[in-house]
Structure formats: structure tokens, C-alpha cells
Amino acid sequence: MILTVTLNAALDVTYQLDRIQRRGSNRVRTAAQRAGGKGVNVSRVLDALGRPTVITGLAGGRNGLTVRADLAAAGLREQLLTIEQESRRTVAVVEEAEGDTTIFLEPGPVVSATEWRGFLDLYRELAPTASAVVLSGSLPLGVPRDAYGVLIGLARIHGVPVVLDADGAALSDSLAAGPALVKPNAAELERATGTGDPLAGALALRAAGARAVVASLGPAGLLACTPEGSWQARPPERIAGNPTGAGDAAVAALTAGLVAGTPWPERLRRAVALSAAAVLSPLAGGFDAAAYRRLLPLVSVRAVHEGI
Amino acid sequence: MILTVTLNAALDVTYQLDRIQRRGSNRVRTAAQRAGGKGVNVSRVLDALGRPTVITGLAGGRNGLTVRADLAAAGLREQLLTIEQESRRTVAVVEEAEGDTTIFLEPGPVVSATEWRGFLDLYRELAPTASAVVLSGSLPLGVPRDAYGVLIGLARIHGVPVVLDADGAALSDSLAAGPALVKPNAAELERATGTGDPLAGALALRAAGARAVVASLGPAGLLACTPEGSWQARPPERIAGNPTGAGDAAVAALTAGLVAGTPWPERLRRAVALSAAAVLSPLAGGFDAAAYRRLLPLVSVRAVHEGI
Numbered sequence: 001m002i003l004t005v006t007l008n009a010a011l012d013v014t015y016q017l018d019r020i021q022r023r024g025s026n027r028v029r030t031a032a033q034r035a036g037g038k039g040v041n042v043s044r045v046l047d048a049l050g051r052p053t054v055i056t057g058l059a060g061g062r063n064g065l066t067v068r069a070d071l072a073a074a075g076l077r078e079q080l081l082t083i084e085q086e087s088r089r090t091v092a093v094v095e096e097a098e099g100d101t102t103i104f105l106e107p108g109p110v111v112s113a114t115e116w117r118g119f120l121d122l123y124r125e126l127a128p129t130a131s132a133v134v135l136s137g138s139l140p141l142g143v144p145r146d147a148y149g150v151l152i153g154l155a156r157i158h159g160v161p162v163v164l165d166a167d168g169a170a171l172s173d174s175l176a177a178g179p180a181l182v183k184p185n186a187a188e189l190e191r192a193t194g195t196g197d198p199l200a201g202a203l204a205l206r207a208a209g210a211r212a213v214v215a216s217l218g219p220a221g222l223l224a225c226t227p228e229g230s231w232q233a234r235p236p237e238r239i240a241g242n243p244t245g246a247g248d249a250a251v252a253a254l255t256a257g258l259v260a261g262t263p264w265p266e267r268l269r270r271a272v273a274l275s276a277a278a279v280l281s282p283l284a285g286g287f288d289a290a291a292y293r294r295l296l297p298l299v300s301v302r303a304v305h306e307g308i
Numbered sequence: 309m310i311l312t313v314t315l316n317a318a319l320d321v322t323y324q325l326d327r328i329q330r331r332g333s334n335r336v337r338t339a340a341q342r343a344g345g346k347g348v349n350v351s352r353v354l355d356a357l358g359r360p361t362v363i364t365g366l367a368g369g370r371n372g373l374t375v376r377a378d379l380a381a382a383g384l385r386e387q388l389l390t391i392e393q394e395s396r397r398t399v400a401v402v403e404e405a406e407g408d409t410t411i412f413l414e415p416g417p418v419v420s421a422t423e424w425r426g427f428l429d430l431y432r433e434l435a436p437t438a439s440a441v442v443l444s445g446s447l448p449l450g451v452p453r454d455a456y457g458v459l460i461g462l463a464r465i466h467g468v469p470v471v472l473d474a475d476g477a478a479l480s481d482s483l484a485a486g487p488a489l490v491k492p493n494a495a496e497l498e499r500a501t502g503t504g505d506p507l508a509g510a511l512a513l514r515a516a517g518a519r520a521v522v523a524s525l526g527p528a529g530l531l532a533c534t535p536e537g538s539w540q541a542r543p544p545e546r547i548a549g550n551p552t553g554a555g556d557a558a559v560a561a562l563t564a565g566l567v568a569g570t571p572w573p574e575r576l577r578r579a580v581a582l583s584a585a586a587v588l589s590p591l592a593g594g595f596d597a598a599a600y601r602r603l604l605p606l607v608s609v610r611a612v613h614e615g616i
Contacts (some may be wrong), residue, residue, distance in 0.1 A: 015414070017412075020410065021410070022328070022408065022410050023408045023409065023410055024410065025411045025413060026410065026411060026412045026413065026416050027413050028412050028413060028415060029413040029415070031396075031397075045557070055333075065370070066370060070535075075487070091399060091412075093412065100330065100331045101331065102328065102330050102331055102332065102334065103332070103334060104323055104325075104334050104335045104336050104399075104401065105333060105334065105335050105336060106323070106336050106338060106339040107335070107336060107337070107338065129341055141434070161326060164309070220384070228562065254330040279395060
């Protein structure tokens with residue numbers, strides 16, 4: 001079982017309309033909602049790949065109830081801790097005329113110290129039963145800044161590897177705890193290291209404590225720096241669609257490969273193909289299975305020599 | 309007691325941020341929510357004026373529960389009928405840099421025939437106990453197109469006057485039932501009558517069955533055509549702010565004046581001042597009480613001669 005942690009679980013709402021009339025009243029054609037948050041998306045992809053997964057994290061209020069009901073309806077196992085304040089919504093407004101998406105992220109709940117201690121107790125029960133833990137997304141207010149470092153340490157005590165997908169201090173302050181893998185995108189990597197060169201940045205994150213680093217570079221695919229070597233894996237073509245959730249699909253594939261011990265080049269090939277197939281899915285957490293099978297043999301993987 | 313009817317009750321959500329980044333992820337600084345829908349706004353204003361009011365209409369799902377909890381917290385009496393499908397949200401995104409507001413309106417629930425019959429039973433109990441009924445806003449899907457006409461007829465049987473604030477067919481198809489007052493804005497008046505001349509349009513609505521017509525013309529104030537004469541009432545200055553809810557404030561003042569038998573010039577003066585004071589309030593259903601008192605003596609009211 002792969003345990004995914006979503007401390008800021010969300011209700012993801014999607015509005016579809018022709019075009020946003022700024023400063024006007026926009027009648028939304030369709031409004032859809034489902035459980036969201038990056039860890040939830042990772043679990044959706046793992047589940048579609050046939051890997052057992054459990055979702056944990058924090059959820060509260062009426063939005064939290066809707067999140068749990070949606071996960072149950074999707075057949076996804078969850079052990080979310082109920083908190084007092086309301087979980088946030090995200091609203092994605094899709095303009096069908098242009099295919100553009102504008103996203104609004106609510107600030108989300110403030111977690112009390114008691115709730116955080118309650119979550120640590122729950123996590124101490126769940127993490128030792130997992131083959132890997134995935135920590136994804138932002139930290140809600142009230143959770144300590146080194147929360148991910150603490151969760152990494154608690155898993156490592158039991159020999160459970162941790163994959164971390166976070167930004168800013170949530171990433172930087174957790175590297176010393178020794179995550180098995182971190183997966184920043186280009187902007188997150190630059191914020192964490194101050195360098196715009198992905199290879200230099202990835203090596204810096206390894207030096208700071210991450211065992212392996214896979215940077216997602218959008219259309220340029222994935223750059224991996226690992227104890228076994230470094231590789232660049234690229235999709236065969238530029239994929240147009242909804243990039244939300246592409247990083248989560250890559251994390252799902254990389255974690256499945258970590259658990260299975262898949263050799264890095266094949267692991268990266270699957271992650272790039274799954275990520276591209278996720279771009280073709282209208283919803284984060286989904287992927288186009290036919291596109292995944294089509295793209296898989298077309299992904300190029302080449303070794304990168306770090307000294308050059 | 310004034311009964312307000314909101315068949316499409318909503319949860320009004322307000323997001324505040326600096327500026328919308330189109331095609332980007334926008335972190336919302338503050339997210340607030342409260343019960344909405346035009347009839348609810350009218351009741352809020354009536355309540356602030358010290359007039360007893362009861363809110364009825366249709367509300368469902370978790371949004372409906374939140375609407376009811378918010379009304380209870382505000383001390384507003386409600387007798388909303390619970391429906392199966394989820395009440396809609398409206399999302400107003402306020403860009404603080406420019407003071408601009410962009411609104412997204414969800415499609416809302418579909419009401420079943422059984423639910424509509426249930427509402428008619430409830431309305432038959434409530435309407436005879438009211439001194440006036442206010443019918444405001446759009447009709448949800450599933451409600452018959454002549455719904456407002458039916459509600460007007462049921463109130464008139466008991467001698468209860470009805471104020472109607474609606475658009476399109478919900479307005480046009482209900483005039484024959486004889487509302488005591490209709491309050492279209494300029495665009496609604498033009499859609500209903502095909503003329504861009506407010507006086508000609510108002511006279512056409514009277515000819516179609518409305519006893520009195522008050523058209524709200526934005527900065528130009530109100531134009532009233534009544535059996536007692538016609539008047540134009542103007543605010544002393546152009547008011548900058550949030551125009552959402554200004555029409556509802558005018559409806560509240562006009563209904564209070566109808567119930568009290570206030571002479572039309574004074575009734576219009578109050579409606580214009582209250583409407584302007586509502587523009588100064590950040591939330592629909594609120595008004596700036598000091599501005600109301602300041603503006604009241606400054607509103608100009610002059611008789612309009614229909615033949616000219």
C-alpha cells in the first residue's frame with residue numbers, strides 16, 4: 001500500500017463557460033466538483049494503475065464531508081483526520097473558446113496544535129504499514145513549517161521511503177530529513193536553490209539531503225539526478241491540454257517504480273508517458289490510458305553526465 | 309410581515325485578491341460566504357429598516373444548509389423548503405487593485421414537480437399572513453415558466469399585494485396576473501418591451517397588467533409610472549461602489565412604502581437614497597446607514613408628464 005498525505009485536502013470545483021467576461025456576470029454552463037489536493041490526485045492515478053493506496057491528511061467542514069463522500073464514491077480508501085475548520089475549495093474556470101484555465105485557490109483552514117498532534121498519531125499508525133509515503137502539496141496554516149521533515153523522519157524509522165512534492169520552505173526545510181525522492185518543477189527548483197540551471201539545482205537538492213531528485217520541466221520532460229546516475233527523459237511531442245495534475249501523475253509513476261525497484265530509465269519513461277497522458281485528461285488525477293500506451297515506447301531517455 | 313420569495317436561493321461567495329491573473333493560479337486573500345439570492349437581500353434590508361420579514365423559497369444540499377445556518381446567525385426568519393438538489397453558489401471575485409468585480413453564477417438545481425407542489429402548499433400558508441409579498445430573481449430549472457404569475461394570483465386572492473423583480477419570461481409572463489409593482493432595470497425593461505425609452509417601456513408594462521412600474525436606471529435613479537402619476541427620482545451625485553444589491557435595496561424601500569401607504573414622491577426618495585447607500589456597501593443586502601440619512605434630503609423628485 002502506498003500512503004499519500006494531503007494536509008490541505010480540497011474540494012476542486014470546475015466551471016465551464018465560453019469566455020470570461022471580466023467585470024461582468026458570467027453564467028457557468030456546467031459546474032463539477034470532486035475531491036482534490038495533490039496527494040489525492042496521486043492516489044487516483046495509483047489506483048488507476050492498480051496499486052493499492054490509502055489517502056490520509058486533514059479535511060474539515062462541509063467541504064471536507066463532500067471530499068470524503070466523493071472519495072468513497074470513487075472507491076478510494078481514505079483515512080483523513082477531521083478538523084474543525086472548513087477545507088478549502090479551488091475553483092478552475094475553463095474558457096472553452098480558448099481552452100484557457102484560470103484557477104482560484106481559497107486560503108484554507110487553520111489547523112490547531114491539538115489537531116496536528118492527532119494527525120501525527122494517525123500517521124504513526126499508517127506509515128509503518130506502507131511500502132512508500134507520498135507527501136504532496138502546501139501546508140495549511142497552523143501546521144509547523146518543518147511538518148514534512150517530521151513526517152519523513154517518522155517513516156524512515158520504519159524503513160519506509162518518502163517521496164516529497166512541495167514548494168518553498170515546505171521543500172527546503174525537509175531535505176535534511178532525507179526524502180527518498182523530491183519532485184520539484186522548474187520554478188520550485190529555482191526558488192529552492194536560486195539557480196535557473198535544472199541540473200545544478202537538482203544536484204544542490206541532493207547535496208542538501210534528498211536521495212534522488214526528479215525535476216519536471218514541462219514540455220522538456222523530466223531530469224533525474226539519483227545515486228545510480230542522471231537522466232533526461234523527454235516526451236516525443238509537445239502535448240496540448242490541461243497541465244494541472246501532470247506533476248501528480250509523474251509522482252505516482254515514480255513512486256510505483258520506487259516500490260517495484262524498476263530501473264531508473266524505465267521508471268522515467270513511464271513517468272513521462274503518464275504525465276503526458278495526464279495533460280490530455282480534462283481533470284487532475286485522470287489520464288488518457290490509450291495515450292499512455294501509445295506514448296510509452298516513444299519517450300526518449302538519455303544519460304546526463306553531471307560533470308559536463 | 310413582508311414575505312420575500314427566493315426560488316433560486318444561493319450561497320454567495322466573495323473572493324478578494326489584488327488582480328486576476330488570467331490563465332494562472334490565483335491565491336485568494338480572503339474568502340467569505342453568506343446566504344444570497346435577491347429575495348434574501350431584500351429581507352436583509354427590510355430587517356435593517358426594522359420591518360418584520362420572512363424568507364421563503366427553495367434551498368437544497370450542503371449549500372442549502374449553509375444558507376439556512378447563515379440566515380439563522382443573522383437573525384433572519386426563514387421558511388425555505390428543502391429540495392433534493394444542491395443550491396447554487398455564486399462566486400464574486402473582487403480585484404482590489406481596480407475595484408472590479410467578476411461574478412460567476414452556477415447553473416443551480418433542477419426542481420421536481422413534487423417539490424414545486426410542496427412549495428405551493430407552503431406559500432398558500434405563508435402568503436395570507438403577509439402584508440406584501442416580494443418575488444425576486446431567476447426561476448430555477450423545473451419550475452413552471454408562469455410560476456410568478458401563479459404566486460401573484462394566490463396572494464391576490466387574499467388581497468395581498470405582490471412586488472415582482474424578475475427578468476425575461478419570468479417577468480413578461482407574470483404581468484397579466486396583476487402585480488402591484490414591478491421593478492425592472494433598464495436592460496430588463498428593454499428586453500421585456502423592445503423599446504429603449506424607459507417611459508414608453510414602463511407604460512407598456514402597466515398596459516400589460518402591472519399596477520405600477522418603477523424602473524431603476526442606475527445613476528439616473530428611478531422612473532415610476534403609477535396610477536397616481538409618474539415621477540423621476542435622482543440621486544444628488546454619482547455613487548461609486550458595488551452596484552450589486554442596489555436594486556434589491558430599492559425593492560425593499562418600495563415595498564415598505566407600499567405597505568405603509570407612503571406617498572409616491574417620498575417612497576421614491578427613500579428608495580433612491582437607500583439604493584445609493586447600498587452601492588456604498590461592499591456586500592449585497594447591506595447599506596451604509598449614515599450615507600442613507602445624508603442622501604435622503606438630497607434626492608430630487610419631479611413629476612413626469614406622460615403625454616410629453
